[in-house]
Structure formats: C-alpha cells, structure tokens
Amino acid sequence: MASAPQVRAAVCDTAWTGVAGDGRWTTPGNWSAGVPTSSSNACLPLGSYTVSIIGESVQAKSLTIEAGPTLSIDELNCGAISAFLTLYGDSSNAGTINLANINDACGGTAQLTIISPFTLTNTGTIATTGCCRGDRELTGSVTNKGTVNVNHNGSNLFLHLDGAGLFDNQGTVTIGDSRTLVVSGGTGLEFRNDSGGSIAGNGITGQLILNNGNTFTQSAGTTTGNPVLVNGGATLRFTGSGASTFDLRGDGGPNTISGSTIAAAQTMTINIHGCGVVSSVANLAGSMTNAGTINLGNADDGCGGTAQLVIPSGSTLTNTGTIATTGCCRGDRELTGSVTNKGTINVNHNGSNLVLHLDGAGLFDNQGTVTIQGSRTLTNTNDTVIVEPGSTLGGPGSYAQGSPATLGVTVDAVHNTFTGIFCGEAVSVDGTLQVTTLGTPTFGSTWPIISCAGGRSGTFATFNFGGTNYTVLYPPNGVTLVAPRPSDPAIRASGTTFAPTEGQSFSGKVATFTDPDTAAMSSEYSATIDWGDATGTTTGTVSGASGTFSVSGTHTYAEESTYPVTVTITDVDNSSNSATAHSTANVGDAALSSNCAMPQFTQQSYTGPTATFTDASSTGALNDFSATISWGDGPSSSGTITGGPGTAPYTVSGRHTYTSTGSFTIATTIKDVGGSSTTATCTVIVFAFPTSNQATFVIGDLEATLLNSVSWWSNQWAQLNPMSGGPAPTTMKGFSGFEDNPLGLPPACGGSWTTDTGNATPPPPSVPEFMGVIVSSKITQSGSVVSGDIKEIVIVKNNPGYAPDPGHPGTGTVVAVVCRG
Template sequence: MSRRVAAFTVVLALSLVGTLAGPAHPARALTTRSQNIALVPSAIGRINMGGTLPTSIVGRLGVPAGYSPSFTQVLPETIATGGAGVLSGFDTAALVGICDIGDFLSGAHGPNFKTNIESFVTNGGKLIIWDSECTSTNYSNFVYPFTTSNPGAAGAMGTLTDVEENSLSSSIPANDSFVNVVAVSTQVDAVGDANVFVTFNQNWCTDLRALNTLGVNGPVQTYARLGSGLIIYSGLDKDAMSNTSPSFDKASLSGQVHLQRIWLLQLLQPFNPDSLPCGVKVFGLSLMPKTATNPGGSAHTVTAHVTTNASPTPGVTVTFTVTLGPNVGTTGTGVTNASGDATFTYTSNGAAGTDTIEATATLTGTGGVPTPVKDTATKTWIVTDPPITASGVTFNATEGTAFTGTVATFTDPDPLSTAAEYDATIDWGDSSPIDMGVISGPTGGPFTVSGTHMYAEEGTFQVSVVITDKDNLSNTATAHSTAKVGDAPLSSKCLMPPFVLQTYSGPTAGFTDQSSTGTLSDFTATINWGDSSSSSGTIAGAGGNSPYTVSGSHTYTTTGSFTVTTIINDTGGSTTTATCTVTVVPFATETGGAFVIGDLEAGLGNHVTWWGSHWANINLTSGGAPPDAMKGFAEEATFLGPMPSCGGIWATDPGNSTPPPPSVSKFMAVIVSSTVTKSGSVISGDIKQVVIVENDPGYEPNPGRPGTGTELAIICTSP
C-alpha cells in the first residue's frame, strides 16, 4: 500500500546542504562502486510518496565486506544555481522523487541544473534516477529524452522480468547480482506502481522490464552511457524500502530485501568503464558480437537484435555493410524473426585487418515517424601461417666426443618460406641446457635442424626439437628424435721392456679413451702374464683423453720368452688388448749371485767383460780403480727395494774363491757399479744399475776363460 505524505515534508531544513558539495569531499573516483553519493535532495525524495532509499548500509547482510559509502543531501536548487564544480566532491548523484524534473531541466529553478548534471556524468560520474509514483515527469530536455507510463500511487502488484544478465541484476541465484524478481513482483507494490519507459531514444539499454497496473509492459530499469560516465534509471516504487536495519541478503525470500538489493547493486555497479553489455536496447538495434577475431579466409556471423520499447520487433529489414577494413563494401540484408533477430554471414577475403560492420534499419518512432537506427561491431581478421610439419631422426654419437649433425627435419607449405624465418631449440634428453639449433635448407624447404652436443655417457636418449615461426609464435612443431650414443673406443700399447727380471713390478700397458668425459672408475684391467697366471692391473691416469697406464707385479718361476696380454674394459662396453713379448732374464745364480761391470765400461750396445782375470783392468769405475782381486762375480747382492730396484750393495770374496756358476744363460742380468773397494778379505761395491747382457759363448768359471757379452737394456738405475 502506498503511503501518501505531504510534499513539503521532504524539504526539511536543507538550505545549508548545498555548501557541503565541494572541497569537503574527496575528488571524484572514476573507478568501481559509488563511494561519495549526493542524494538530491534526500533518500526519501523531493516528493515523498513513501519509503526511503536505505543509506544505513555498512555491515548489513548482503553488503560486501569493507564497503562503506557516504551520503550527503544536496538540494536540486543548489545544483541549478551552482557553478561547474558543485558536484566535484562526489562520484555519484541520485535524483530521488523529483517529480518536477522538467522544471529543473528547463531552467525554471536556475540555469545550471541540466548543464551541471550532464557534465557530471560526461566527466566520469554516475547518475541514478528514482522517480517512482511521480505522475508528471518530463525528461524531454534531458540529454537522452524519454517518457514513461506513470500509474501513480496505486498500491498494485505487477510483473517484473530480468531482461539482461549483468552486474545490475541477475536471475541466477549463485551470482553476486542476483535479484529475486518473483518476490519483488508478488510481495511489494514496487512493480504495479512502477513508471515504465515508453521511449524511442536509441541510447537506453534495458536491464529490467515491468508490467505495471496500467497494463504497460516496458523497461523499468535502464542504463545509458554518456561520455565517461553512466546513467541508471529506475521507475520502481520505493514504498517498501526502509532505512531501519535494512537487509540486502540475496538468500532472502523477501520482496522488500530484493527491492533494496536493486538499490545496493546500483551503488556497487562499476562505472568508467561499466562493462555492461547493452544487449537489449529500449529502442533500436544492437549488433552482436561487438568484437571478434578469426583467421583470414573464414566466415563470420553477426546478429542484429531489434527492439521497440525493449520488446523484440519482428519483420524489420536490416541492412548489413562492411564500411571499413579489408572486406569493405561487403553487404547483405536480413529480416528480423519473432525474437527480433536478423543475421548476416560473410566470408573474409583472406587479408589481415579489422572490419567495421554497420547494421541499419528503420523503425516506427515517436508519433509514427520513421526513425533510422543503427549499430556497429568490429571484426579482426588475422592471417595464420600454414602449419609447419616436423619429423624426427635417429642419429649416432659417441660418448665424450662432440657430435655435429642433423637432429630433425621440417617442411612448410609456403613455397616462399626460408630458413631464416624459423628458430629451433634442442633438448638433448640428458638434462643438459637447451641449445639453439642451426636451420638450413633451400627456399620452400625442406629444412634441416642441426646441432652440436657432447654426451657424457653412452646410452639411448630421446631428443626433442621445437621449431617456431618467428613471425607467428603459435605456429610451432615438435620433432621427436633418438640419439644412440655409443661407448668411445679404446686404444692401447705395450709398455713392458723386452727384457725383465724374474720379479717384475711396473707398467704393462698404456691406453687412451676417445671420450673426453671418461674417469678412472670407468675402467678395469686384467694382466695375463704368459705363464698361465693372471692378476688385476692397477690403472692410473688423469681422466678424459689423457693417457692411462696399467701396472702390475709378478714373479716368474722360470726364465725365457713370455707373451704378456693386458685387457682393458670400459663399463660402456669398449675393450682393448695390449700384447707384450718379454724375455725373463735371470741373475747369474738363483741364490742372488751376480756378475758385475764398471760404470765406465757399461753402456747400451757396449761389449762388456763381466768375468776374467783382467776384470779390474777392463772395468773402470767413476769411483776409482777397482781392486785387482775382483774377478767379476759378486756372491750376494742386497737391493734397496723389490726388483727391479737399483741401489744397495753387493759383497764377495777375492778371486774365484767364491765360485761362480758353472754356466750362464744366453741373456743375463748384470750389476753396474760405480765404486768397487776391498776391505780385508771382502770386496764390495754399489748397485748403480742392473742391465741385460747377451752373453758370448766361451764362458767357464775359470778367470782365465773370460765371460763377455753385449749390453742390451737397462733394467734400473739408482739416483
């Protein structure tokens, strides 16, 4: 039921309010939500037919946390007579119950109302109009003129419909802007008493429509853009609204609560920009989609929705024309169906660019006058490159050795394509950093991708090569290749001397690995000594391509020629064998007796005398002349270390009192001394070298039958 209140009660004592609009308020925020609201003249309105717009909002049910708007009452006369900055302290102005709005717009109360209000919106403000139950409103002088069907305070119910899903209202309960239009329709008189749009202005967009008590079905909440700002009109009756503990809870079933939500959502509506779709104009034509992007050469469809007083208008011929862009001049027509829709489909000529599409029609306007209407949309066409096609390859590489070669191939359908148009990245599949590939090939392809890489270990690796068109980064192809990485080959050689003593300790083989990434732990070695015995070799080396050495120790039980093989194995599977042929040479006796020569007589290739009555005259030493009593045989030798290790001393009796062996082998180890002395009955000397001598025939243990031979090799030398 409408509550009639005398018009003069709204005036109150507000003559001073006009001075509040200005510097006392923060500068207008061109952003989301209304924060500083000018109530013109108040929340109950200039002509109060009942109810009030709730201003006690902070912390109420349904109000977003932290939202705390401020409200200030401003007389419309203050706006009418004030200067250009009269509303500068506000971001929103709400015209409430100004039933004589026509007088203000025409200048009857002061010359500036129309200019100040419209400039306020143009410069980014939000204007909200509530004129419920006013029966004589006149907006003919407003920037976007409109007229309404005004039933007055009838206290009647009506039907409210949500026409457009947006941030002002939604029929979907889960949405933040949900409004229960059924509850508003059936529980309060806001709809039956509503002022409903009956206008032919093309700037207004429909949000809610109502069937009022006069039987007029038309827009009851509309919006329009002006400059940078937004205008929202509501013709709903506010009788049921209250400022006493108001609720705005969208889960409520109360018609009063949802009527109050309409006011709250107007305040929360973003502006500058507003992001409202304007899908249904009050009067005119809406072309959708407004923007779209498609590949050149494809088809595009736009739909013109034609409405009269927010109702679909069938049977209207709509002309579509591409007025700008690569397809300029393309045209077509369509006739609106029962839903007020006409469609137009055209196919791009393949060129890139943006088309402007204009839809025009003629509707019956005010007084039956034919009124042209139009809307525009844009279509961006992009030229897409034909897709490239990539293929993987299988390639072979060797661990530790740089590989350079083809890792993928690809083609481009464009016959003018060149290698310089593409980039390629290579993931080698071994957790190494991504590399850039080198692309080559003739104009039009096919193209190859090459790269250089070194695998640290052998194995099979999955390689990914991504080719990208530099001019169109979305045009890519991936090739999946396989790298088969083999173990690097080994090579070896013999390191044993041709003659060795029965006890040998030293290198048997040297080897190299072509892999630069190899380590000692990659290798094992086995030494077959040639006498049916074997042992593990000890490997030394710096790793990588540096040479490695295999060493071992062995004591032969016999002398003679032996074939020593050293087998080196790599964990990756490579193997190599070094073969040595050595002659195992004894000393003169198995008990440690040996023949001696002087260091000045010794020398590779020299013919030496190691036994005889003139030994002392022949075997000169750097330490002085040896005693005449020395005939050449040392009964016992004491070496400093295990053989072959020089250093140490030998000792013997004079002459042949210590009998030498009855015979000698063809090859024999002989001691080289630099000092030979006699003390009492003992002759002794140092062990400077041990050499191998190939003996001449004719030796006998008698000093009168000398023992001679040729020095072939040096076994060891003391420091």
C-alpha cells in the first residue's frame, strides 16, 4: 500500500496529494491545485507512491520529483495509444521515472520531452520497463547524475534519445542484454560521457548506438561491456581519459573524430561489416594524438569494403599507442594521410586481403615499431615513409612500394648503424629512395638497407642521396648501398673591390677563397675570371697556402665604369667542388697631363697651338676630349684637338685677336668624357708695330740687351744709340718709315729698312704699350734717304711721354727678343 505524500518544503503551483485515490495524473482531485498545465510548476513530494500517465498526453511547466515517488508513462492497448509528458522548464527527478508498456500494447510511444533550452536533472532512476512492444523516447536535454536503466522486455527493446539537446552523463547508464540505447539519427543531440559517468552494455548485444548527425563526447566517464556503436555520419569527440571502447561503422556515412588525444585506456575500432559491403571511414577533424588503440577491422567477415582512417592534409596523427589491423577477413585497411609513429603499428588481421595501405600522399614518419606479421603486407601506395634511427619497420611479412611513393632511410656512419626494411617474406620496390647520411661512410662500405628473405622485385626509379652519391646494388633479397669516395671539403669564395684605370693594364688580386683542408696546395685549383666588359674570360693565377688562397689576374679596361667581375674557382681533381666569387671593378678615368704650346710673344692676331697634352690611357681617342681656351683678356673659345690616339700626344689650337698689347695668361683646359681634366697655362707678351704698314722705331745694337732702358725716338737718337757698325747719321731721329713697304709686311731679321731724314716721314701719333722695335748695327745716309740693317727685332715695353715731335722722346725697356738676323 502506497504511503501518503509528505508535505514539500519547496513552493509548487500544484503538488500531488493522491486524494482521489486512482493514482492518475489526469485526475484533478489528485493535485493540490488541479492538473498541471504548461504554465504551472508541478511537484511529486517525498513518499512511496506511483503516479501514472496511461495513454494520455500531459504537460507541466516544470516537474520536481522528490525521493520515493514513481512516475510511470504507459503506452496502452493495441490501439497503439501513446503516452506523452512534456515539460516546459528545468525539472528534476530524485525518484523514479518509468517509460513503460503496462499490458503489452501493440505499439505507440512512451515519451518524456524536455523542451529546449531546459534540462531534466536526474539524481534518481529513469528506466524502461514492462513488456513488450512500442517505443520508449527521452527527448531533449538530460543531466544524469543517477541511473538510467534500459531493461524492458519484448520485441522493440530500444530507448531513443532524441531532440537537439545534451545528454550529460555523470551517473550510470545500464543497457540490458539485447537492449539498445539509441541516440537517434539526425537530431543533433550530444551524448557526453562526463566525469563520474559510466555506460555498461551488458550481455551479448546490450549497446549504446550513436546514429548520424549526433555527437558522442568521451570525457572522464567510462564504458564497460559492449563498445559504443558509432553508426556512421556521427562525430566522436575525445576530451578526457576515461576508459572506453568504440565500434565505428559506416552505415550512415563517414564518421568524424575530433579532440586532442585518444587516451591510453581508450580503444576505437573502425569496422567494415556486412556483405552489403559497408565501408567504415573515420575522418580526423585535425591533428591529434593516439595514446590508446586504433583498430582497422572487419566486424563480421564483411565481403569487402574499406576500414579507413583519414588524416586531412596539413594535419598529423601522432601515435604513441597502438594502431592495428584486426578482425576477419576481407576488405581493405587504409591509413590515409600523415602519421608520426612513436608507438606500435601491427599488421595482423586474418583472411584473404591481408594488406595495410599507406596512402594519401602524406608523411609516414616512423620513430617507433611497425610489425608486419607473416602472410601480411604493408603497402606504401604514395606516401613518404621515413624509417628514423632507433625505429624498426619489418617483421615476418612483406613490404611493397608503389611508383609515386618514397622510402627514407638513414645511414649513421658515426655509430655504424642504419635503418631500412627487414622482412621475412618478399619486398617489391619502386618510386624514390631517400637517404640521410650521418657522418662520412668509409669508401666502399656496404649498407644493406633492405633485406627480405622472400626475395626482391623491382628497382627504385629515382634517388635523393643528400650529397652522398651511393652506388645502389640489387642483390636477390634486397637493396644495398655502397659508400662513395668522400667528397672534398667545400671551398668558399669571397669577392673584393679593386680600382683599375682605363686603358692601363691592371694586375692584382680579384678574389679570395678558403678550403677547410689546410693541407691543400694552390696547384690543386684553377680559376677563370669574367671581367664583366664582354671581352670574355681569362685564366686567373691562384696563390696561397694553409687553406687560404687568392686569385689574381691581368686585364685592360677600355673605358671607365663599374664592372661586375665573376671569378670561378674549381678543384682540379673534383669539378663538382667549385665556388664563385662576385667582385667589383671600379675602373677610373686615366689621368691627363698638359703643357703650354704658345710662343712667348705674339702679335695681336694669333692662330696656332695653345697646348699639348697626353692621356695615360692606351685606348683614348679624339672624340673622348674637349678643350676650352681662356685667352686672358676676357673671352674664351673652343679649341681644336688633333693628334693621338692612345698615349700619343694631342695638340689644342685656337684663333684669337687681342684688342690691346700686354702680358696675358692663356689657360687651355682639356676634359675627358670619363671625368679627368688638365689645364695648361701660358704667359704671352702680345705686341704690335706702331703703324699700319708695320713701320716702327729703331735702336742701336749696343743698347739692345734685355731689360736695358732704351730711347727709340729722340733729337739725340744718334748719341743715345751706339752701334757696332759705327755711329749713325745725326739726321736719324729713330723712326724707320718703311716708305718702300707698300704691302705693310712686318720687318724681318736679316732684312733692311729705309726712311727719310729727320721726321720727314711722320711717326705715328701714338705707340702701343708693348711695341716691336728694329735693332740695327749700322745706319747710313745717302742724300735724303737713311737706311740700315735689321740685326734683331725686340719688344720694348714703352714708357709714357711719347709724342711725334722728337723733342718728346720715346723710351722703354727691352723685354724680349723676337728674332735675330
């Protein structure tokens, strides 16, 4: 007999009293404030009694079941009358909730629904009870801290978890033999096996099944008995280390594996099953670690299909636990993508297709143990398999490698060990062999990197030896490497910068290089120099010792510029041991030198050379130069250049007319297009004869010494100008009128002159500052004609005071001799 409900301390809108006595939810007299509705909070207080919902649909805003009461949601009769309880708020159960079929109803549903986003927290018991048919459903979010027991009898032995919620298991879930807890497909529900949680799949087939579209999160909870069946198209997430087992099938499509680590006490088996050839594919969501066990299996001798674990591109599965092929009998096993194995991989399944395929063009980095059991084969389809030092890959079985694949091994000459493939049955090779060498193997030493007792077929197509060019031998049972002669130590070259001069032969250092072999001699190297000016290469001279050397060469650059110089050094005994230095030649413009080329004196109109110059470059040409003449009186003009080429002399000429006499400094500047320049300066006396017909004055030869003061016009001329040929007539006042020179030719040394006596031929009204003057050694008179010789012509710098009247004498100083007769 049920005990009466106890008074609740908590406030409820309506509480169970059971006063009506029929135990039915829908009887108003059983509630303190009438039957609950979607807006009322209902309570089943403490006590030992049963509240039944029989073939009815009822609801409450929330429901609180305290310890003791039992709420039974019952299907009814063969009219398939369902029973539903819908909760619209957070609820709790400390008592018992049964999803039941009280009298073997032919169908229908016993369903408890918690509307999102609310949660039912169970600290008591939720059970499936009764017999025999019909569905049991728990819909929405549940936090189980108590017990969920799937143990009803009959022909439809399922409890369905559905609805897009969270079933957070922190308690116990027990699934009886032949019963099933189903996380129904496509609903988006997450089953989380959390801390304190346990799932027991009892008997032969008691099991939790996760269907497509849902997620199972394995945290700190545990599973015992039968594994959790992940039935395809679902997600299995690992977030904790609770001991658990999972059976992954492909009925609903590929499954997804996520999380950081499969823990040591966790096992995941990817199973082919059935002769409908149902493959099972598990895709990792990203990189993760397996510290537990991953099996690639066949659950029930499926006729074919594939058990495949796929690691996406860019991600890696790091195995520190075990990966194995298990089960029987047919179907492929595939490990697709990049794997770093630090644990154990065991190829050991039974049947007729005993192959584990490595594929996906990934990197299989073996740092642990790979064992191929007898009659089994590990096939590297298109991966790069690296057998690291300290690892093993082999066993009683066979190894096969396809043409796109790579096998990487290590030869450790330091410790005299090596890695490779060692098997009891056959090996077939193709594709690429990659060898990493530690230390320097002894010349001619052999390294049997593949050895399989059942024999070898095939050869490698390509090799990556990493600088140690082994000879590859193919004995009947494997592959052997023969170590080459050690390579010469690599030489290293450095460039330099040097500064030749255009057109001049350069000889000097253009590069340096070092050789780690300090015993090497300069004769062991050759060098070529590309000077960078399109003239071809020349042979360099190598000098030095004790591992340090230099390269020198000789070359002439035609023009100034900056040139890239390439120096190639080669070991004469090993042409592959070479180095290149990149140097720079900063070629400068050759120097110019110049000299004055003008006479010491000239008349006012001058045409002729002003300077000569030379170029230190042997390749210079006329069009390399330009010249400017500064005449000393203000104007400048371009000079004309002749002569050359190369180092032959050049001449600069010009033309100029001075407007006055005097001493002038003429500067001739020559410039090379390359930037060099030179300037030649001349100091020149510009003089003139005082008349248009070149008539001028005369002095005696005994007075005509340089820097002597002379009188060239005076009443006393004869007394002031003694001559070696005797005294002059007294009628000579100093001016030679050149009456017999109608052409106006200038006087010439060795010639003669005539004039009238006195100043009958008028002298000029003025005279230039620097004046050409005749020097005579003898003067005679015949009648009214006075004549004399022209022994010299000198230049006199005149003093002021001259006038055409002999009473105003003309005087000056002899500053230069123009000519002598």
